[in-house]
Amino acid sequence: MPRTLFLLDPQKLLFSLSSFIAAALTLGIAFEASLPRPWWALLTVYVTTQPMAGAFRPKILYRLGGILTGATLSIVLVPNFQHAPELLVLCMAAVTGVCIYLAVLDRTPRAFLFQMAAFSTAVISFPYLDDPADVFTTTISRVEEMTVAIVCVTMVHGVLQPWSVTPVIHARARAFLADAARWTRDALGQRHTRLEYEHRRKLAADIAELGMMAIHMPFDQRRAHAGRRMVLALQKQLSTILPLASAAANRLDMLSALAPLAPEVGQLVDDVRHWLSQPGQAPCATGSGLAARCRHLAARTAARPSWSELLLASLCTRVAEFIDAQVEGIRLVDRLGDGDAWRDEARAAGEREKYFPLARDHGLAALAGVATATAIILYCAVWILLAWPAGSATAAFAALITCSFAAQDDPAPVLGRYLGATLITFPLAAFYLFAVLPRVDGYAMLVVTLAPALLAIGYVQATPALSARALPMFSCLIVALGFLARFQADFATFINVGLAQMGGIIATIAVAKLFRSVNVRWTARRMLRENWAEISQLALPSRPFRPVHWTGKAVDRLGQVAARMAVAEGDDALHAADGLADLRIGRNVIAIRRAMAGLPEATQSTLREVLEGISALFHARSRKGEPLPATRALLAHIDAAIDTLASEPNHPALLALVGMRCNLYPGAPPPRMTGHA
Template structure:
């Protein structure tokens, strides 16, 4: 039998928990000294705010405080004026909360905290006092003071014990991405296969988006923020190049392996790149010099084969491998240059990196939140439950916290179980330990074991979802006041209100929000296909960089939803990375149109017109329809037309794009009948 593993403590997690505990102790001291009516609310806000995996504190304190202010103003404006019309009051507050949640889901940046806090604060201020609007002003002031004190304390404590600079996690995330991408590329090149792609692509695409999210914090802690943000945008653009280039190379190599046409020089290049990608000291000078040599070698014309199509596949594979190596090297240089005052960005793209936003999903989240809140209040009024206002407040808290998820029900179910497990601990403290405690110091000392343990769990990404319900149950159930009150009836009533709010939220979520991952997956895919149709339409202008950024972002969303999909559906076979490669191939074809003769331009136009129709139909039906054989014939005709032209830049780019498009859309088609290039 193996000996038991020793107890290990992660210092970073412990430091985070200790920082939160110090913030909680200071918050309680201020709340007691200022005689705030609900110190427990301030204490809970400390732990709701302290989210270690969500980024910086300094910018978020601005968003959160602004959101609290907006929510408080809304409550003061609505509740007194509609106190004689309870139904209309509930309708207006539900609509306001739904609008804020829709904006939070749509924003997809740290600014979403502003909308989330506006929704949450207005709900918790107004709902408990719908039947007593006369005290709304005093209540609003007290809630704002409690939440503001907590947010400021937790920000100060974490800034003191955990000084955080945005550039550090960006650099760490970029290095992690490059290490994972190198391993992924090595497998793709060596085996000519991307079978393990979904799990990798979800993580890699999410990393590219997360780097941009963290970069939004730079103006708050970096004196060279404009230059650094330009470098980060350049880094994002380079990172988005790596995945499609590596998968395109693997696609061509797989086709060559099937036909036995890879050839010795290309096989040697593959082996050299696979060894280079697996090097343990990636990023040092020798590694960079070796990568530059491999990129130059890939740029040379490969050994000609017996068939023109084989030659085109070899050229395409070598070109994509060389471009992939170049993108990796450029990304490594940018990562090393992050934080420099004057990095040289003259050879990089530094334009914006827009994200894909789905207005439909955001509207659905807002409508579902509004409908859920109206149902909560209807149940509360019909049952005439004295604790119903607390139920509505807890329900609003949970609804706002998980509104951005496609199906919040499983998370809310785990929230309920964690709450139930925390009640015995709360009862132990309230009826056994706290009656023997006197004074702030002894109270803080007594709470330390429980709060530090829960804070440690909160710092663990694998268990952080358990922390919020544990804090909520433990803190709210004890109801810290300026004077101890161990009332068993109040304890039970408060516990039932919490459980009732969670159960009601879970039931409403099952009715309004529990959509299969297939539904949201179809929406994202349809949006991607519709945008690809617009990209291929020569009558429409296009910004290649914007589309590439949104397509990469959607790729991460699609992979995440495919991982959550438990049932087979018509979109399971969809390949977002193949769509990204096809879209990237559209761009050089459109760019070559003004530079080729009329006959070749006509052939390329036919290909683009058929692509427009294909992706428009996919976008309308939400299914990955098979392309018509006529499109394959049009691609072959365009290839033949370009092969008759003299080699030059635009012709070569369009030729490589057509090869890639044929490989992605018709991987099983027989080789085309082509004449050798002049």
């Protein structure tokens, strides 16, 4: 028991040690070069460092680009508007708001460029609104300090932590395949199709995160281009697994509700569940044979069209497609590290996709940008009206915090924990400033003295459950100590700086509660309405469509909605909106549109009526913001189309119509079939 209490994670300890070595090197260079604010360089080390080296390197480059952008904006704005401080504040607020809008909209590591540009502009410019004469010199100094920190962090972590993002992608993809297999096995065994929101969120979010990680691959391996294309192909493959698995479970539910399953069908389902329980490479060896059995049964059954037989054909087809997708996903994961093999395979397949589409909400991004700009204006107004000497520090610190948490739906709870971590660290900062540092003489002793605190907080930063508390602890400690070329221990300055930090955090919390405490249901409803609007557009036969693009955005939006609805009340009306059903309907629309070209004109006219009804239904849902029930007229169009296509066994449009009817009218009686044979 005592041994486990003091057991340290070697990887977290190595991360903390690497950060500390980078901090010591940065501090030494800053002192040697006589940079005016060494503490700013030291803080930059811990702001930019990341526990995962694969994500660390590209973010460093984006941050450096953001710093240079912010410095340029500061030099352009401050001297030209020095005689009109009100106009200068408005310009800075507008620039910062636009940067935050772009950062929230991007949703990739590139967002760090816009985020750094936003708060580096504020941090550099605010202290010189009253006296802009030295803004150029000060801006150059800030850029030098931050650049030194970034270079040191990159070098030290690159040497001591040469970790790659590829193993992380490999592990995440394997975990996704295992989770999808586990859920599908349970769904087929327990006869339920509704996936819990937490599982839905995890599976859909994992797909989107693979694309985020793929951006880091050029910084991790020599053959990055082929590796990134492989991850994108893997994303597209995994994005088909979730709707196929849920569709198969949905058909099995409806088929078993009509009558007991035939022994042959029951045995097939049991064999699929057993196949899904096999670990490792075993599914690849037997998957093709199992999928062939499913397709054989689907083809034999579809030749005798009745509703139950069409359900069986749909079940077997979707199970076969799921098995193929699962096997292909396993194969791609196994070949993830083989860049040569993938480059040949991608060239043979004519792979052209450059990215995995993400669902971006311009409204939410604009709200974040407007809230940030408004907050900056309020900070500066209070500072100027009160004529507070430390007001510039408060405004700069508040702007930094506001920009850091701009992507949160409701940043107030996170900011509350930020405030708590800051309060906890103040006594430690006071102890160092008034009891320890007065006895320190020279750079070497300073580094040794700071080691316990920086190593401990660095270990906290490497712990996922506690990492959010590390930044305020570093900020409070380093800013309060305020390292200069000569030591200064002034109690009044310490209190003033502390009050400025506290004031910035409290002001940020107040602004967040006024402008950013958005209810998760409101955000989820916006995303659902956007999804419904896209399905409405997708179903219009006259509009061009990109199936892979829509599927990627729909899966990404599914993860975002599920993440928010997981924390909403269980009786919330939005829980009735089944994102998986919408995803399946969209895929059925795609199948119908693809299959229409080769059909007779009369059949195409019937299918157009179905698509127009789908478009009208989802347009009404988007406009109303509620999952309105499908109309009887649409049901009649779907049944008429099913009856028309029943004479063409195994037609993709027929199976898509069956799936569409199951999703939109799960409780409707079976359609009347006229017996085409």
